[in-house]
Amino acid sequence: xxxSSALEKIKYYCAYQERSHKEVRSKLLxxxxxxxxxxxxxxxxxxxxxxxxxxxxxxxxxxxxxYKQWGRNKILQTLKQQGISTYCINKAMKEIDEDxxxxxxxxxxxxxxxxxxxxxxxxxxxTKLKNYLLQKGYEFDYINDILRSNF
Numbered sequence: 001x002x003x004s005s006a007l008e009k010i011k012y013y014c015a016y017q018e019r020s021h022k023e024v025r026s027k028l029l030x031x032x033x034x035x036x037x038x039x040x041x042x043x044x045x046x047x048x049x050x051x052x053x054x055x056x057x058x059x060x061x062x063x064x065x066x067y068k069q070w071g072r073n074k075i076l077q078t079l080k081q082q083g084i085s086t087y088c089i090n091k092a093m094k095e096i097d098e099d100x101x102x103x104x105x106x107x108x109x110x111x112x113x114x115x116x117x118x119x120x121x122x123x124x125x126x127t128k129l130k131n132y133l134l135q136k137g138y139e140f141d142y143i144n145d146i147l148r149s150n151f
Contacts, residue, residue, distance in 0.1 A: 006031045010041060014050035018059040020082040024051055057084050057092035065096050069104055072096065074137025105138050109146050126151065 006028075013019065013027055024045065028038045045051035057079055064070040064078065072093060079089045112132050119125040126147060133143045 006033055007041060007044065010045065011048075011050055014045055018056040019051065020056050020084065021051065021053060022083045053084060054088045054091060056082075057088040058095050061092040061095045065101075065104070069108060069136065071105070071133070071137030071139065071142075072101075073139060077137075102142070105133065105142055105146055106150070108136065108138075109133060109150065113151065 009031060010024065010028060010033075014024060019027075021042065024042060025038065028041055033041060042051065060079060060082075061075055064075045070078075076089065076093070079092070084092075109129060112129050113125075116125045116128055119128065129151070130143055130147065133146075134140070
């Protein structure tokens with residue numbers, strides 16, 4: 001029967017790693033599940049705890065910060081692109097410890113400055129450092145504080 005095998009596939013898909021509702025919806029469409037049946041599958045996945053938006057958001061925040069060392073802005077954008085609710089985003093962002101956040105931005109700034117040693121022009125060096133940290137998703141105020149106090 002097509003339906004039970006599709007449900008098993010989507011359960012496995014969700015059990016393998018945390019998924020957003022958007023990813024699951026897309027996968028169900030790929031499996032040619034539409035309309036009320038699609039909504040029913042999502043409901044089953046939520047009821048059986050295969051799909052949990054808050055858990056997904058927390059996992060993304062931890063992963064992106066701890067492993068990729070992304071700043072809050074970039075993480076926030078990623079969560080918004082996945083259609084995560086404001087409530088879950090706010091709750092998940094609390095996963096980032098403020099002291100760890102400050103240490104991480106400091107470490108990234110120091111490492112980047114090492115790669116910019118050959119740059120003679122101080123303004124160019126600071127601009128490159130600032131752009132790097134902005135691209136990583138760190139807030140402008142934190143970046144300026146780091147630049148003022150360290151370089």
